[in-house]
Amino acid sequence: MSHQLLLDISIIFSLVAGTVFLGYVVTIILPFVRRTPDEHGDPAAFEWHFVVPCRDEEAVIGETVGYLRETFPEATVWVIDDDSEDATADIVRRAASDLGGVELIQRRRPNARTGKAHALNHAWSIIRETIPAERRATTVLAVVDADGRPSANLLEVAAGPELFGSDEIGAVQVEVRMSNRVVMEPLEGRGRFANLVARTFVRMQDLEFRGPISAIQMSRRYTGTVNVGGNGQLTRLSALDAIAEGEGPWRGSLLEDFELGLHFLLGGWKNAYTTAAWVDQEALYSLRRYIVQRARWSQGTMQCFRYIPKIWGSSRLGNLGAMELTYFLLQPWVQVLGTIFYPIPVIAMIVNAVTDGLPRPRRRLAAGGLRRDRRRRVRDLGLPLPAALRAGGRPPHRRRLGARLPRLRLPDLRGRLAGRHPARPPADRLGQDHPQRGDGRGRTARVAHELTEFRRRAPGAAAGTGPLGWGGRPGKPRSIVHGYDGRGFFMPADGVHAGRSTTTHRRIPHPQRQISAERLESPHPRERHSSGSSRSPAGLHPP
Template sequence: MSLLEVSISLSFFLGLVFLAYVCILVRGFVKAKPERPGDPGELDWHFVIPCRDEQAVIGGTLGYLESTFPEAHLWVIDDASGDGTAAIVAERAARNPRIHLLARKPPDARKGKGAALNHGYREISRHVGDSDLRARTIVVVVDADGRPSANMLELCAGPDAFADESVGAVQVEVRMVNRDVERPLPGKGPLANKFAAMLARMQDIEFRGPISAMQIIRRRTGTVNMGGNGQMNRLTALDSIAGESAEPWGNALLEDFELGLRLMLAGWRTAYSRGSWVDQEALWSLPPLVVQRTRWAQGSMQCLRYLPRVWGSPCFSTAGFLEILYFMLRPWVQVVGSIVYVIPLAVFAFNAAAYRDFMAGFLANGGLLLMFAYAVVGVAEFAIWGWFYRSRCEPGVSRRSAVYYGLSVALYSVLNYVIAWRAFGRFVSGRGSWKKTRRNSELAGTRAPAVGAVTK
């Protein structure tokens, strides 16, 4: 077969696989049932908030958590911040015995989020002690700007989550708190503000649409992923993978996915809550978003080493293995896809210029209709999330906006190919160090806006 024939065959195969996957996601998303609530008083809740230079947001976050979840312990891990983060937390800890400041110092500090969370795990473990309470102790990981929904503990204490003793971890839905900000960049023009607002909206649709649909499907395959925000772990589940070093979190760039994978390999079930959520800040600028997503994609590539263990584990069904395989291979497939999709298009463009009469005949005899059908299907696979966003997430969005958002999602998805290539380049070159993703207020040099959990 020629290179062109291989490219056409591969692109057609990948297109069919993705179309089938989207159909599975949509069916699960539409048919998803709400989780059943439970009694949060049956469990002991410990929030862990890793911080590094978070003085702009940590005070507001602690205030929100204190008032919304007064029964919970709040453990703030200050990873050698260079600003006033530790002082803000210390002042609040002096007034509330349920707030704990864990100050990490060099040379042990600034070794990644996983190392900071392992520090928090060890301190909580000592606090709880060797008692029956460990099985009822839940470690909740939230970002420094995180705003969990008020019903989070109630739903995550239910029979679909931690009331089931086989469940070792739960991930809640992630939403973007600044999705409705119309002028995110007051000092810039209307075009820059429209782009920034749309970028935030795309991230909200992404997490509440396709990513949420993936997690709903993973409920059935038993492979719900853990994320960096809104992640909950049973203390005894963390114990089971911590080892002698007392380090349940690993050193992969996608340390939260790695944690969930190790819990599943240890025999624990993982669950997902769509009825509760955590609000976080969407990025308003493209460069930090690309950096963030490149880190995630590279982390997925790093976790490929777990695939043989997943294949040989009795804890995973065939469907579970295939779902994990898809997730791990996705960045690699996007690299391959960016090549096999481009070659037929390039050949078509060349033939259109070099053999105009032949191409005119091809288009007149059904070729144009075939190309139109391909384009409609290719765009619709992404654009449908604009409609589902309106019908399932934000009913206040107009029909026109839903169509506009859907078409924007299709364009936004092209970014994945750029991200996959950047991750691939870093992976093969062995570059694994990353700087902390800077918040919008840091990038703009302004104070972070006060935010609260969205209640709708």
């Protein structure tokens, strides 16, 4: 694959991915800014159970259980100890004896520490045995992390008519916030700068959950694809029973919460999202742990990619919902490809900016490269190619290998296009002959015009005889004039053709007085003067 093809592919990929992303951002912003508060309902119409999976959470589990019992006394708290090696189980037992309404579910290896989904399935199988089948439609399980703090109005909001008050709702997800967003010194014993970085990092995570993630969930209300998260998810027990397979309703992917919500949608249930209630959780201070967490989420999303055929084949999801879910499942793969393609146009732009700013190396006479370059430049501008360049020749005083060649000076094309200078007759245009200035600084159309007039008036020029005769074969004239140095044209003293080396020259004076009258009638505006006198163009000879 060539570099240019790779650059083209990367630019097209970046353009398409960027356009789709910007359209997606606009789509999720509109529902977010137009959201309305949800109505509250009667929590007494439902039976509430909080499920808290934990492993080695002795630092926070006691406060979490105490908060849940104090804030929601009508609910039962189920703590799943996934074979903790610290005092988590002992703390829960003391809370159960002191507060009541707390149940401990312990798991032991080798059946323990196999993932959050397996722990939740184990708790579901135990809880459903304690609840009769006729009450499961009004029984709600709320999954809360060990450091989670649901808002006090959680049950009232969840019981609203648009949430569990509707029989078709299988799960409800509440907004997630960071509980340590107001902590001024998150890293005790560290410097001011370290604490500033930690506070900023925590607040950025809080903005992420309350901003983009919340906006995505609000837009999914219109596509019918609202999903649930790992913390603050509430599920109807009868809906869990309906989608349970094998071990239980939760599958074994790393993104078990999204997979659960997806199975609700494929099973004919609807999910709901609300910002009227929320759950607080502790944000991460460590960038390393944050990257590990997001990598697990991305890997879990990749594992759910296998559900795309079921999504498009389901009659319970519309086309818009299938497109939204497909876009979500494709994001990790697009990010992987973007890691490869996104930097390529940026690198190419930087390289071009750097190289354009560097001085171009001065090219020397070697292997005819400059002749080809000069030919190409003249051809691209649509000018007739000079005779010496067409024939591949070179003026004698430029034959020394390694000498610098003058840069090709072209006529004023912009002036001609703008109408300031009319086009010269074909006989006067550059390319009819190949004069070279004696100082070696280039050639112009004016020199060609002067040389044409000079030859026309020189002795023997019209007849093709004399020291300035054309020479050569019929129909292919050749010039023997060497060049022009500002005072007149010069030629070899012995009459040798200019294509061969010569060492002596004789100068022919400039025929200024002979062509003064004709120059008054010249078609070039710069050569006509109101005084009626004729002056030579600047740079052709001394005043």
